[in-house]
Amino acid sequence: MKLVVSIIGSLSALLILSGQAPSFEQKADDSQGNLDANSTDSNVTVLPTLQRSSQTETIKKAEVDLRHGKEGERVGAAKLLGKYPSSLTSSILVGSLDDQSALVRRAAMVSLSEHFLNGFPLYDKSLVEKIFSKLGDPDVEVRREVSTLIPRLVSPMMRSGVERVMVNGRPVYRALPSTLRPDLLALTQRSFLDSDAIVRQNILKYHTYLQVPLPPVTLEKLLKDQDRGVLLTALDRVSYNASQPRVIAQIEKLSLHEDRGIRLKIVDVVRDSNRYNTKYRSILRSMTEDPDPEVTSMAAVELARFGEKIKPEVIDRIKKYLLSARGMSSQVTTILYAVSAMGVDGVEVYKALTGHGSSKMRTVAWQRFLSLSNGWKNPDGWIPALMDRDQGVRTAVINTLRGRVGTMGKISMGKLVGSSYADVRKFLAESLAGAENEAVLEYSFDLLIDENLNVRASTIRSLGVRRETGWLKIMERSLLDDEYVIQRAAMESLLTDPVRGILILKKYISKNPGERISAMIRIELQRAGIQP
Amino acid sequence: MMKCYQFYFLLIVFLLTNRSSYSQNANSLAPEGSLRVMQLMKNPNGVRRYPDALPSLLRMMNEQTWAKFDTDPLFISELTDERIHENPILYINCDDQPNLEFSPEENQALRRYMELGGFVYLDAGIKASFLGADLGHSYAAWDERPEVKEWFASVFPEKAFIPLDRSHDLFRIFFKGLPKNSDLKIEASQKRLPETVLTFVEQEKWPQGTYSFVGMKVKGRLACIASPICAMGWGQDEFGHWIPPISFRIRESAENFDENLKLASFAGGTFEVTREDGLKDIIYSQPGQRPVWVQEPAGKWRIFKYYSGEEISNYAHAFYARLGMNVFLYALLN
Numbered sequence: 001m002k003l004v005v006s007i008i009g010s011l012s013a014l015l016i017l018s019g020q021a022p023s024f025e026q027k028a029d030d031s032q033g034n035l036d037a038n039s040t041d042s043n044v045t046v047l048p049t050l051q052r053s054s055q056t057e058t059i060k061k062a063e064v065d066l067r068h069g070k071e072g073e074r075v076g077a078a079k080l081l082g083k084y085p086s087s088l089t090s091s092i093l094v095g096s097l098d099d100q101s102a103l104v105r106r107a108a109m110v111s112l113s114e115h116f117l118n119g120f121p122l123y124d125k126s127l128v129e130k131i132f133s134k135l136g137d138p139d140v141e142v143r144r145e146v147s148t149l150i151p152r153l154v155s156p157m158m159r160s161g162v163e164r165v166m167v168n169g170r171p172v173y174r175a176l177p178s179t180l181r182p183d184l185l186a187l188t189q190r191s192f193l194d195s196d197a198i199v200r201q202n203i204l205k206y207h208t209y210l211q212v213p214l215p216p217v218t219l220e221k222l223l224k225d226q227d228r229g230v231l232l233t234a235l236d237r238v239s240y241n242a243s244q245p246r247v248i249a250q251i252e253k254l255s256l257h258e259d260r261g262i263r264l265k266i267v268d269v270v271r272d273s274n275r276y277n278t279k280y281r282s283i284l285r286s287m288t289e290d291p292d293p294e295v296t297s298m299a300a301v302e303l304a305r306f307g308e309k310i311k312p313e314v315i316d317r318i319k320k321y322l323l324s325a326r327g328m329s330s331q332v333t334t335i336l337y338a339v340s341a342m343g344v345d346g347v348e349v350y351k352a353l354t355g356h357g358s359s360k361m362r363t364v365a366w367q368r369f370l371s372l373s374n375g376w377k378n379p380d381g382w383i384p385a386l387m388d389r390d391q392g393v394r395t396a397v398i399n400t401l402r403g404r405v406g407t408m409g410k411i412s413m414g415k416l417v418g419s420s421y422a423d424v425r426k427f428l429a430e431s432l433a434g435a436e437n438e439a440v441l442e443y444s445f446d447l448l449i450d451e452n453l454n455v456r457a458s459t460i461r462s463l464g465v466r467r468e469t470g471w472l473k474i475m476e477r478s479l480l481d482d483e484y485v486i487q488r489a490a491m492e493s494l495l496t497d498p499v500r501g502i503l504i505l506k507k508y509i510s511k512n513p514g515e516r517i518s519a520m521i522r523i524e525l526q527r528a529g530i531q532p
Numbered sequence: 533m534m535k536c537y538q539f540y541f542l543l544i545v546f547l548l549t550n551r552s553s554y555s556q557n558a559n560s561l562a563p564e565g566s567l568r569v570m571q572l573m574k575n576p577n578g579v580r581r582y583p584d585a586l587p588s589l590l591r592m593m594n595e596q597t598w599a600k601f602d603t604d605p606l607f608i609s610e611l612t613d614e615r616i617h618e619n620p621i622l623y624i625n626c627d628d629q630p631n632l633e634f635s636p637e638e639n640q641a642l643r644r645y646m647e648l649g650g651f652v653y654l655d656a657g658i659k660a661s662f663l664g665a666d667l668g669h670s671y672a673a674w675d676e677r678p679e680v681k682e683w684f685a686s687v688f689p690e691k692a693f694i695p696l697d698r699s700h701d702l703f704r705i706f707f708k709g710l711p712k713n714s715d716l717k718i719e720a721s722q723k724r725l726p727e728t729v730l731t732f733v734e735q736e737k738w739p740q741g742t743y744s745f746v747g748m749k750v751k752g753r754l755a756c757i758a759s760p761i762c763a764m765g766w767g768q769d770e771f772g773h774w775i776p777p778i779s780f781r782i783r784e785s786a787e788n789f790d791e792n793l794k795l796a797s798f799a800g801g802t803f804e805v806t807r808e809d810g811l812k813d814i815i816y817s818q819p820g821q822r823p824v825w826v827q828e829p830a831g832k833w834r835i836f837k838y839y840s841g842e843e844i845s846n847y848a849h850a851f852y853a854r855l856g857m858n859v860f861l862y863a864l865l866n
Binding site: 360 | 789
């Protein structure tokens with residue numbers, strides 16, 4: 001004779017409910033606390049005036065109603081017990097899962113779900129298995145509740161344990177595997193093809209938690225499911241049987257599905273399944289001719305990521321799709337960034353998108369275009385970007401160009417020096433440091449008297465770097481400027497010339513000892529080891 | 533500026549033709565001239581609770597109506613932003629803002645915006661106090677949240693928010709009624725919701741596809757509305773899956789509840805919430821749990837039950853999306 005004792009499972013059965021409802025005085029305190037917490041709200045706390053029964057009494061009454069009441073009373077009791085989560089109330093509710101009334105079973109299942117969702121899971125394996133067995137309930141609402149609850153049932157139900165077996169009068173301990181009971185395993189497998197789509201979908205979602213395999217024949221049936229939710233979930237499960245010819249054939253059929261969302265999902269699936277069979281790659285190729293440009297684009301960029309050359313007509317469709325897109329949705333963003341995978345072909349797409357209506361799109365397009373084509377070498381390529389009406393675009397492009405643009409010529413500078421955007425003129429002022437002499441001679445004065453303070457300061461710094469004839473005079477004059485930013489730029493430039501520059505600075509502070517910049521000059525000179 | 537809004541009006545009259553058989557392919561190739569919705573984020577770097585919501589909703593409108601929206605909302609951080617006068621709709625998710633305190637200049641700008649024809653949608657502008665800091669809940673209270681009340685007292689001291697009647701045009705300007713199986717894209721024979729849930733939804737929660745909205749009229753025109761949070765129901769991924777999952781809070785009755793719930797053990801606080809008829813429900817809330825039951829003004833007691841799952845979430849999303857589309861389309865037409 002074998003005596004089997006589930007050691008872990010029995011612990012939770014020993015738990016009893018011992019909590020009592022607080023007295024009326026305690027309730028008043030709680031209410032007051034809530035009133036304080038919500039003192040700014042218009043809604044106010046009101047005090048209950050009735051003497052309520054204790055929690056134990058309430059549960060006891062509900063238990064009696066649930067066992068012996070009429071149908072309506074049983075339903076009410078099952079609903080009420082959902083508000084008192086504990087192992088005792090869960091056990092009472094599990095006991096009513098075989099009630100002849102579907103309404104009672106539904107109410108009990110909803111209350112059990114409430115316990116789980118409120119953080120009071122049931123740990124007793126046999127009770128949880130009882131709940132899970134209702135996956136075979138004739139009532140669809142009960143089955144739906146159970147299938148939704150699966151992730152919360154898995155832990156206690158699939159828990160491994162130890163059993164004590166008496167062998168020849170001596171106790172022997174054996175490990176119990178974390179597998180589903182055979183009858184429940186069979187029930188789960190049947191539920192893959194439940195008559196209700198929500199149950200099918202939930203089982204498809206959670207069968208891996210239960211370690212229940214999905215047979216290829218079943219997957220094939222589910223890939224033919226009429227319900228969109230089931231179909232999308234089934235497609236998530238293709239990787240388990242991706243090498244099966246019948247599954248591949250069904251995926252090929254679905255690549256022509258009328259629903260665009262399904263076809264987009266197919267692109268995802270065939271990309272991930274590509275390593276299992278070469279047929280998937282050919283499905284992807286055929287999808288580049290999809291009537292929907294978004295599907296075409298997704299398929300094409302995935303092929304490009306595999307290193308395949310994309311046909312010019314397909315690239316043209318991607319370009320048109322992106323040009324017509326209204327703003328940066330997640331799909332558009334994915335495609336936009338993935339165009340980089342097309343290499344040289346992608347450059348043309350980005351170039352076309354630099355004229356897009358969306359500023360975000362233009363920003364990405366300019367950045368990618370300049371990066372992929374080394375566009376900073378060609379001013380005619382990037383000058384239009386600095387004429388963009390959106391500051392975000394200009395800032396992004398300037399950040400890309402900064403430090404990369406070589407010697408700027410007179411013609412390029414001439415196109416931008418009259419820009420109405422201060423950020424562009426500031427960029428030009430910074431570029432003066434490495435510009436052609438002709439450009440400096442022609443435009444440095446314009447920038448030196450710019451209306452924008454930062455442009456002027458940047459010009460002074462650039463001229464300080466270049467040290468063209470007469471630069472010391474410019475710095476000396478700039479020290480007399482009313483703006484501290486200008487004075488400081490001039491000071492910084494003069495500090496780089498240890499002979500003439502220092503002399504000018506010393507002369508300045510002797511004449512203007514009270515100026516704010518004079519204090520800064522003294523500090524800088526002392527830092528350089530020079531006594532002012 | 534008025535010319536600008538008149539242009540939009542004429543444009544929308546043209547655009548708002550119901551597309552009985554819409555082609556999924558047509559939406560992708562869109563003509564120029566789409567409308568841009570503004571979204572206020574007082575802190576531009578702040579966390580948006582439902583970042584996919586508004587773009588998804590605008591995309592759905594592009595797909596299901598002839599209205600053409602830019603799916604990329606224009607974010608502004610101050611109401612004095614000059615671009616406010618270039619766009620007729622301002623969307624504000626009140627839960628996304630660090631606070632609802634604005635400078636007198638901003639309040640003046642908002643007043644001017646509304647007087648000149650602008651429409652303001654205050655999502656999460658209604659929030660029952662018992663929800664506290666829990667932002668993921670929607671509850672059909674019938675008055676604006678206190679912060680909104682205080683804010684608009686500075687914008688329009690002479691006006692107040694008034695509950696929108698269930699028969700208001702806003703609720704049926706394009707979509708009418710609650711989602712049917714065909715709207716949910718499920719088989720005709722499939723149960724779209726559990727019976728008790730469906731009954732409550734159809735009769736009390738969202739009768740004929742309506743919800744608890746309050747509004748403020750300016751120059752005889754509905755210029756601002758506030759609702760419980762709806763954006764949570766607008767998000768869709770690229771495959772058409774709704775995100776994130778939504779649960780339902782349902783009031784259920786049963787035999788003897790009027791006697792049993794009066795006496796049943798209860799250890800939490802109670803809150804009053806304004807109903808549609810102006811009377812007050814008393815909500816019973818247990819510490820650490822969601823509200824447990826409600827005492828209604830006529831003396832009826834009902835229990836709150838919480839339902840989650842695919843069908844619940846899909847239905848809620850379908851409803852909120854239809855409602856959201858109705859709001860924006862109403863804003864354009866009025």
